[in-house]
Amino acid sequence: MMNKIKNKKVLVAMSGGIDSSVSAALLKRAAEPKDFKKIFGRPTPKGFRGFNLTGVFMKLNDFSKDSEKRARKVAKILKIPFYVFNFEKEFKKRIVEYFLKEYKKGLTPNPCVVCNKEIKFGLLMEKALALDADFIATGHYARIKSSANSEYITNKRIRKFENSRRIRYSLIKAQDKEKDQSYFLWKLNQKQLSRILFPVGNYTRREVEVLARKFKLPILSAKKSVEICFIPKTVEDFLKKYLKEKPGRIIDKKGKVLSEHQGLWFYTIGQRKGIKLPGGPYYVIAKDFRKNLLVISKNKKDLAKKELTAKNVNWILGEEPRFPLRIKAKIRYRHESVPATLYKLKTNNYKLIFRKPQLAITPGQSIVFYRGDQLLGGGIIE
Secondary structure, eight states, rough: OHHHHHHHEEEEEEESSHHHHHHHHHHSSSSOOTTHHHHSSOOOOOOOOEEEEEEEEEOOTTHHHHHHHHHHHHHHHOOOOOOEEOHHHHHHHHHIIHHHHHHEEEOOOOOHHHHHIIIIIIHHHHHHHHHOOOOEEESSSSSETTEEEEEEEHHHHTTTTTGGOOOOOHHHHHHTTTTTGGGGGGTOOOHTTTTOOOGGGGOOOOHHHHHHHHHTTTTTTTTOOSSSTSSSHHHHHHHHHHHEEEEEEEEOTTEEEEESSSOOOGGGGOOOTTOOTTTOOOOOOOOOOTEEEEEEOOOOGGGGGEEEEEEEEEETTSOOSSSOOOOEEEETTSOOEEEEEEEEESSOOOEEEEEEEEEOOOOTSEEEETTEEEEEEEEEEE
């Protein structure tokens, strides 16, 4: 049976960071360190071992030279083939231009969500299939569970891969809830999930760091990745480089003019820094694009809302649940999952009512729905 697993071809996306490097090591090695339980006080997680592995680096912009060098070095240590896929043109068109377009409309997009769908599990998946690979793997902190197997997807699922058309795949939060990245994966579908492996999803970040030392991977000193990979400094600096200024008035809730802004797309709901008015702090509570007005308030409670409308909703299992649906929802990555009820509207959009008002619900951001640790789906906040 192990020979059958070894014949499975896996393309592992290597960014040069610790998570993808340890993912590659876990896929390549026969087993994790024997003293794992002694170190961490729990059994060795069931993982992925002994695949026919190839490392790939996705070149997306001009800031990736150092990352490519580290990824290549790790691949050499692991003695696996290594290739570079140049996706710069596609990345600029599908991600960077999308990012600027959404900001120009007054929205606050999440480019990582779109990149996962279009690039990492879109273009890379197409390349992998064209090269007759069975799976792609990344360093995301998330897990996949199949209906044919009560365990999180490991080698046992691989052996059942031939029957995958009858299997349904669920997306589950990672073992490490602080590092969990399922929020960014809500656009994935069943076909993609059937071909994806998340090797570090069963580990905590601390465990991954220890494994990196055990595997003697030279990436612990690597700089932490920036929040948005194509923005080396601040979002404001990046936007000012590409979007023209369009001055307008800054007003309070009563309509009193307080100052002047340089363009509504340079601000986001809930923003506090950069307003540059004495007597603050002030918070951005609304943007009126028709009148080119930026509305601010000193009262943080003015940011609180109890409901929102979501569009472009994707359901991970490929079909809608029954409504109304009680869930826990996240309005941004670092936001706590909170109780809410979801309703289907006649417009094919969805209305979400929170049990308690939430601060700074931001149009353009992702709203993601959970039941326990399972990610049901998500959409875009209108």
